Amino acid sequence: MLGIGIVGYNALPFQWAASLVGHHQKGRVMGIMSAVAGLSIALWMPVFGMIVEIWGYRPMWYVLAILYVVALVVVLRYAGMSTSSQVTAQPAVD
Numbered sequence: 001m002l003g004i005g006i007v008g009y010n011a012l013p014f015q016w017a018a019s020l021v022g023h024h025q026k027g028r029v030m031g032i033m034s035a036v037a038g039l040s041i042a043l044w045m046p047v048f049g050m051i052v053e054i055w056g057y058r059p060m061w062y063v064l065a066i067l068y069v070v071a072l073v074v075v076l077r078y079a080g081m082s083t084s085s086q087v088t089a090q091p092a093v094d
Contacts, residue, residue, distance in 0.1 A: 013037075020078065 017033050018026050051060055 016078075 014030060014033050014037075017029050021029050048060065051063070
C-alpha cells in the first residue's frame with residue numbers, strides 16, 4: 001500500500017503540476033517535482049523504518065491516512081480551478 005501511494009503513481013503529480021503552469025514554466029516545474037519526489041522517497045524510507053521500529057505498524061497506518069487526507073484536500077482545492085486562468089501554449093514561430 002505504501003509503495004502504491006508514494007512511488008506507484010509518480011506520473012500523475014507530474015502531469016498535474018505541469019498543467020497548472022504556462023508553457024514557459026513547465027521545465028522548471030518538472031525539475032522541482034523531480035527533486036521533491038526524489039528527496040521525499042530518499043528521506044521517507046528511513047523515517048518509516050524508525051517509526052515502525054519504535055512504535056510498530058499501527059501508527060504508520062494513521063500517518064498514511066493523514067497523508068491521503070492532505071492529498072485529497074490539495075486535489076479538491078485545485079480541482080475547481082478555471083481553465084481560462086491558465087496560460088495556453090502558443091505555436092512555435094520559425
